[in-house]
Amino acid sequence: MGGAEPSGPAAITLEDLDGVAEESPDSAYHSHGSSLEEEGAERMDDEEQERLLNYWQSVGRGHQVDVPRDMAEPIQQLTRNNSPQERQSIPFTLIQRKEKLGDLLYEKRQYGKAKWACIKMKEKQYEQSICLGFMKLMRYICEQNSSGLYLGITIPIVTIVHTNESQSEMRQAVTVAYYLPEVLQDQPPHPFDSDIIIEEWPSTIVYSRSFRGITNEDSIMREINLLAEILESPELCLQDTFIIAGYTNPAAANRHNEIWFLQRP
Incomplete structure (x- = not known):
């Protein structure tokens, strides 16, 4: 640089x-x-x-x-x-890999119950929401917490997005979330920022498909519709709530992302 x-x-x-x-x-x-x-x-x-x-x-x-x-x-x-070496990947159990002609279409995974630091954002554009949300989480990760310690990076950073039931339009409000490292799961440090909430998410089965590039309203809706066409039984998943998993910084041009469909409980 x-x-x-x-x-x-x-x-x-x-x-x-x-x-x-x-x-x-x-x-x-x-x-x-x-x-x-x-x-x-x-x-x-x-x-x-x-x-x-x-x-x-x-x-x-x-x-x-x-x-x-x-x-x-x-x-x-x-x-x-x-x-x-310092980045901790969120653990999951691989249930199934669906391929076609040697290309991976999607993975079915199970993520265990875990605590996440979450921040709700509602900017005009999705890109603004995830960048501003990520900066707030960065402050929490970088010593602005009750432990006074650097907490460490976990990947992916995820964003919960919502659509209308017909999956034709994305809603403005999103939640950006950071998975607490394993050593902090039992006693997560308290955020100084009152907008950041520690939530415990239940064990969840997701259908995950990888894609690259900048994430915005258009690209997210495209990926949602694409995975819905590929899945044999998309009706088994939530129809208006999805997760964008980001493995690179929100400012990266050629990001490594995944779209996750959440299986109904």
Whole structure:
């Protein structure tokens, strides 16, 4: 990244941030009791924060989203702790894989009962809702919680969306949710942000289909209709509630996403 302007309106991915973490001053400065070294490290730390914030602000403008200055520290923390080894995938049991001519059509999975940090959003555009919701969750993940600790990234970050019963139109209100890491499931840290609610979701069977690209109202409705055509018995699933699972940052142009249909209880 190197402080350059992004090549398009949406270019940040979790993978992109790995390279930035390698540039952290922590690897170049060690504590030897030198005030000059400490001052230099602090200055480099501030410069890194400013560079990352400027980059995210540039990307945010492409989504008509304002990235406030108080996001600088959470962005830096997320960047520094963003190695693939640190990301925890949400556990599930694979029940079935449906293929056609060697191509995967969908997977049937079971997710266990678990606690999630959830934030309800209702912006004019879906992209705005998920970006702003993700930033609120980032603050919670990055020490703005009762434990005062960095909680760690889990993937995917999911968004619950609703449609009318005919699945022809998506409703404005969505819920962005973060799965609490396994070690925090029994006692989730309390969010400082009163808009974030810790919810326990029941065990659920989902039908999951992968797709790539930016998510918006049109692409989501297209993917919902496509999976409905592929499933043998779509009537077994909820008809007006779906989940978008995101495996890359909401600002990424070529995101790895999944659409989930939820089997009726």
